[in-house]
Amino acid sequence: MIPASFDYVRATSLSHAITLLQDDPDGSKLVAGGHTLIPTLKLRLASPKLLIDIRDVEELKGIEIGKGIRIGALTTHAELLASDPLNEVLPIFRQAADIIADPQVRNRGTIGGSLANADPAADWPAVVVALNAELEMTGPEGRRHVAATDFFLDIFTTALDVSEVLTAIHIPRPPAGTQFRYRKIRHPASGYAVVGIAAALCIENDVVTHVGVGVTGATSHAFAADNATQFLLGKSLTRENIDEAATLASELADCMSDHYASSEYRKHLIRTEVARALSSFNI
Numbered sequence: 490m491i492p493a494s495f496d497y498v499r500a501t502s503l504s505h506a507i508t509l510l511q512d513d514p515d516g517s518k519l520v521a522g523g524h525t526l527i528p529t530l531k532l533r534l535a536s537p538k539l540l541i542d543i544r545d546v547e548e549l550k551g552i553e554i555g556k557g558i559r560i561g562a563l564t565t566h567a568e569l570l571a572s573d574p575l576n577e578v579l580p581i582f583r584q585a586a587d588i589i590a591d592p593q594v595r596n597r598g599t600i601g602g603s604l605a606n607a608d609p610a611a612d613w614p615a616v617v618v619a620l621n622a623e624l625e626m627t628g629p630e631g632r633r634h635v636a637a638t639d640f641f642l643d644i645f646t647t648a649l650d651v652s653e654v655l656t657a658i659h660i661p662r663p664p665a666g667t668q669f670r671y672r673k674i675r676h677p678a679s680g681y682a683v684v685g686i687a688a689a690l691c692i693e694n695d696v697v698t699h700v701g702v703g704v705t706g707a708t709s710h711a712f713a714a715d716n717a718t719q720f721l722l723g724k725s726l727t728r729e730n731i732d733e734a735a736t737l738a739s740e741l742a743d744c745m746s747d748h749y750a751s752s753e754y755r756k757h758l759i760r761t762e763v764a765r766a767l768s769s770f771n772i
Contacts, residue, residue: 492530499542509541514651522598525606558660562601581669585612605655607647610681614711618703619687622660628653641710664699667691670766682706683750684758688766697721707744707755714738735764
């Protein structure tokens with residue numbers, strides 16, 4: 490349980506971190522909270538030549554709420570949990586952060602680290618997918634934005650280039666009256682999502698006018714249940730429509746199978762948890 494030797498540099502700015510990455514992108518790793526990287530170093534599942542600590546980079550911090558919402562990549566789970574201004578607009582952040590790991594992890598772990606790591610059972614990927622977020626990345630060629638639905642490519646694989654830094658999450662303001670839910674079936678040992686469901690929904694004049702559903706834990710990466718949301722738009726949130734939407738969401742998924750949960754069980758959980766999330770909305 491001893492890592493291979495590596496060099497360590499504390500980046501003083503975003504541009505400094507990018508310059509360091511450019512020098513040897515395949516041999517360098519960024520570290521912020523370190524909750525995933527440090528265990529992999531100890532097990533020698535990763536052996537970078539250089540660790541670039543970005544914890545002090547102020548450009549990656551902060552929550553800004555205006556016409557849209559910007560969350561810096563270094564914002565911790567605890568900060569998301571505690572932010573009253575954020576949770577007045579997007580209470581799903583408090584719902585999700587409150588059931589991530591334990592206080593020690595929440596105080597150090599960051600939303601950007603979780604998204605960039607793209608663990609298939611992490612919570613935040615489902616949330617940003619459901620909220621139609623865009624992820625801001627900065628590299629040698631400048632800044633670019635990628636939709637959350639296009640960011641997660643496969644298990645631990647994203648659209649982030651090796652010489653880029655995930656800098657922020659941008660979320661459009663939801664329509665007035667939008668309600669939110671985050672639910673997950675936790676693995677009893679790790680606390681990670683066997684299946685997690687993030688949902689946002691707005692109803693006007695008894696019909697669904699806005700809806701987003703993100704799913705994590707079930708497949709190799711988080712995904713948007715687009716067929717379910719397209720079905721619901723313009724319809725009333727009846728039991729029959731909820732059941733049909735939940736079935737459509739589960740049919741979209743090519744679910745993983747492991748010693749704890751089979752693919753069939755995960756598909757069943759998508760159906761039941763989407764139905765429970767949608768049924769919990771006030772109409």
